[in-house]
Amino acid sequence: MGRIFKERTPVNEALRLFLENISTLRKTEEVPLESCPGRVLAETIISERDVPHYRRAAMDGYAVRAVNTLGASPANPVLLQLSDQIEEGGAIWVHTGAAMPEGADAVIMVEDTATAGNLVEIRAQVYPNRNVGQIGEDIKKGDRVFEEGHLLRPCDAAVLASLGFDRVKVFKKPVVAVIPTGDELVSRKKCVDVPPPGKMIETNGLMSALYVKKWGGIPRCTEIVPDNPDSIKRAVEANLDADMILLSGGTSVGKRDHAPEVLAALGKLLLHGIGASPGKPTALGIINSVPVVCLPGYPVAGLVALYFFVRPGIRKLAAIPEVPEPILKRRLAAKISSKIGYVNFIRVAFEGDKVRPLTGAGAGILSSVAKADGYVLVPEDIEGYDEGEEVDVFLIE
Template identity: 55%
Template structure:
């Protein structure tokens, strides 16, 4: 394979091509609703009963027959007898959510009444059904409550609990294999100062934490030396996973072998994208399992993970992609970018002001930690001037 990026695929095209090659998982499990927030339904949920399953008052006040209020007004009130049952000329005290008396068809708000011993002065006219919650008004028995593919939220779980549903069938969380590649890497368990030319392998932990945050289960592989046979062995050993993320070995140097190994085992869909930082990103598929090959430089790898890894994981999981959280800000200084690249410029937010930070440098992970978000500069734009209003995509 030629080790020069003769073609650089636009980010949108690369993402579309990669996602089109991903098959979502079909495995599902029945779990307690307490464990369901953030999970994706594998079946429709059908309402087992009506809500409410009885006629109920929607207000604090008095239940009565609507015909007894004809013509009632503050200047022409109607007097009704307070009673435990409702019939012509009587009313009964009710609270919000309480059952309606059998023959009552309306509720007068307490604000529109005046109590006079066991007589109630009615100062407004009602129509039948006013302030009454009818059977099935909220939810009808046998209606589809939530559709297959719904991402469950805490409020959805509350609805399930209110209906007596205690378990739900959801898709299993995807297993994501994380494979670090590099001769310069040493494990995090190393407690001494790393020798010159060696680096603690921290990308795997960062990737794994994001995998958990985005709904997957990370599995960590040992550091793999830069050797095509060992890289191949590591990928083959993890093909039981639903998604593979390889960190490092994706550029065009003599030791960047990962894309070649992916191509030999399956299909290399993309190698080299118009992304800054993150140009060496490679995307492929082996045994129908998607493989994200992200640069080993931390900042570049993180951008590639956000741009390609997150949507890939969400599709594998049958989950809708989570939209970015965006805030408006004004630049404190100019940001430059390379035309033809979708550029992620790191910024620090100070109220409504965005201060550019390390707009170049693919390996400076500390700049990610110090920043709150990215200003994403489109391929056709060469940068933004000082005082420009920009969208800042929050990292978290």
């Protein structure tokens, strides 16, 4: 392929094309309830029991027959006998959640009573089933509790536990191979001092792996691969058992940029070059049904590609349902300038009830992301936003 970007694919079109070439994984596994939050349910849950399975007191107080409290009030209390059985004129103390005694059909709250020896003074009238939890009032036997594809939360784990589950079937997480490339890179695990000029500590692989884990995948990181087509080819071939491959670096059009060429030689290069700034050198493709994302080496450009393509790609692989992304409405404390023809990823920091775009935030300035609270996406057909304009702010995870 040529050494220039012959075309730039709009971001939305690039994402559509990429997702069309990804098939959802259907592999399942059972996990304990303690580790199920954030996992996607791989079965429909139908209750095989009632919850609760017994009539229970919903308040601390006295279990009574409602008919025995008729007309009771603070000015005209009714006296009932303390007992261990509900008989005519009897009352039994119950705690919240305790089983209702045989014959009782209501609970009078302790606040509406007073005791005198073996007598209980009832100061309020109750009706049948007042302050009583009925069998199956939470979940009835035969209820469809969760559908397949539900994203499990801690509260869902509690519901499953109440149904008698100890483990639950979920879809397996996709394995994502992260392959950092670059002759200039040195491993942070092997570098004990400041690298010499021309060398730098590899950080994009770490960032990519952590985002993969955060978004529901299992990262598998390789050693740094040199800028050599054969070396990159061997690294990719060794990781084709993964569910997705991320090649970090070597995506532009310089003499040491080989990632897109290797992708095209091994499989299908869907596109090289997207209408995003930063992030233009991103390449997307498929090798033996395995989606491949070539991330630009500049860290912020790589981050943009992670957000735009890797996150939705993992969600499709893992059958993770779409959850609306939190968007904050804020006014700009300063003007934003952007390039026409590109979706511009503008980092911003909160400043009171406004946001301020960060200056000097080039694609190679990774600290600009750490200093930012969120980002603004300026569409391709807009030249920028003026100070004071209201914009949508996406939080940086």
